Amino acid sequence: GPTAAATSYHTFAEAMAEIDTVAARYPQIARKFVAGKSYQGRDIAGLKISDNVATDEDEPEVLIIANIHARERLTAEQALDHIARLTQGYGSDSRITQLVNGREIWIMPMVNPDGQVYDMTSDTSSGRMWRKNRQPNGTSTGTDLNRNFAYRWGCCGGSSGNGASETYRGTAAESAPETKVLANFVRSRVVGGEQQLKMFLDIHSVAELVLWPFGYTYSDTVAGAMSADEQATHRAIGRELAGTNGFTPEQSSDLYITDGTTIDWTWGQYRIFSLTFELGGGSFYPPPSAIDGEVQRSREALLRLTEYADCPYRAIGKQG
Ligand SMILES: NS(=O)(=O)N[C@@H](Cc1ccccc1)C(=O)O
Numbered sequence: 001g002p003t004a005a006a007t008s009y010h011t012f013a014e015a016m017a018e019i020d021t022v023a024a025r026y027p028q029i030a031r032k033f034v035a036g037k038s039y040q041g042r043d044i045a046g047l048k049i050s051d052n053v054a055t056d057e058d059e060p061e062v063l064i065i066a067n068i069h070a071r072e073r074l075t076a077e078q079a080l081d082h083i084a085r086l087t088q089g090y091g092s093d094s095r096i097t098q099l100v101n102g103r104e105i106w107i108m109p110m111v112n113p114d115g116q117v118y119d120m121t122s123d124t125s126s127g128r129m130w131r132k133n134r135q136p137n138g139t140s141t142g143t144d145l146n147r148n149f150a151y152r153w154g155c156c157g158g159s160s161g162n163g164a165s166e167t168y169r170g171t172a173a174e175s176a177p178e179t180k181v182l183a184n185f186v187r188s189r190v191v192g193g194e195q196q197l198k199m200f201l202d203i204h205s206v207a208e209l210v211l212w213p214f215g216y217t218y219s220d221t222v223a224g225a226m227s228a229d230e231q232a233t234h235r236a237i238g239r240e241l242a243g244t245n246g247f248t249p250e251q252s253s254d255l256y257i258t259d260g261t262t263i264d265w266t267w268g269q270y271r272i273f274s275l276t277f278e279l280g281g282g283s284f285y286p287p288p289s290a291i292d293g294e295v296q297r298s299r300e301a302l303l304r305l306t307e308y309a310d311c312p313y314r315a316i317g318k319q320g
């Protein structure tokens with residue numbers, strides 16, 4: 001349950017059960033939502049955490065997703081830990097209480113459930129090293145959901161057109177049902193013509209990095225798409241958060257060019273300040289005994305990301 005520290009990786013069923021348990025235990029501040037279904041029909045679910053959680057209040061919104069890559073098991077634990085911290089701390093920790101009162105926080109711990117189940121139902125103690133979803137694509141299986149988003153999809157050599165590739169981009173932007181579900185959820189947060197989501201985090205592993213857009217170009221700024229202030233704000237938040245967990249902060253493309261990624265789309269399409277974390281742990285399958293230590297490293301970073309949602313520009317001393 002949510003009180004004990006994680007001592008083993010959650011199966012998909014256990015993660016869904018934990019979401020139900022938290023929603024039942026904290027009904028004033030936690031509410032389960034199902035954004036849609038995976039290719040094989042599994043729920044793509046999460047928790048909304050906020051005071052008056054059944055009401056859409058005019059509060060800055062944050063979206064945190066995890067486990068879009070199936071083998072990156074620690075990422076779901078990080079998301080479930082943030083859920084536990086926010087719900088258990090409410091009413092006793094003043095910082096967390098203020099955060100939950102002043103934000104609407106959407107957390108989705110397993111956004112690639114088919115891949116996660118396939119990876120975990122292996123005959124070894126670790127996994128199948130599976131990354132993609134489980135959608136057939138001609139001769140092979142799987143679309144890399146982090147190459148299937150619509151902003152500059154397939155533009156720049158940052159993905160593959162080969163179905164067997166680990167970075168297969170799909171037949172078109174949002175060709176994967178899981179991508180469509182996530183993109184539809186973000187689109188649904190445009191209320192009164194304004195995107196309510198102000199911060200986005202996509203949790204990956206395993207490289208100990210804090211990354212910001214864009215991935216499709218080496219350029220720091222892009223006219224009409226990433227101004228100097230917008231880039232400086234991403235960099236300042238990225239560096240601040242990396243200062244709390246010891247990860248390396250850099251623009252996504254500093255590592256390699258990627259196109260069709262989550263954060264290029266959430267920023268490029270909606271100007272949601274967006275980061276990707278690459279957690280630590282040394283491998284995709286750190287021993288269960290390492291889960292708690294690794295997850296604790298980024299607790300502060302997730303709290304600060306959630307705090308910035310009312311004014312990300314605060315990171316560069318600028319008013320909204
Ligand atoms: N988790 S990962 O190793 O696959 N990296 C992710 C995120 C990522 C994207 C761009 C540069 C570095 C890391 C990916 O989609 O490539």
Ligand SMILES: [Zn+2]
Pocket residue numbers: 069072204205
């Ligand atoms: Zn990943």
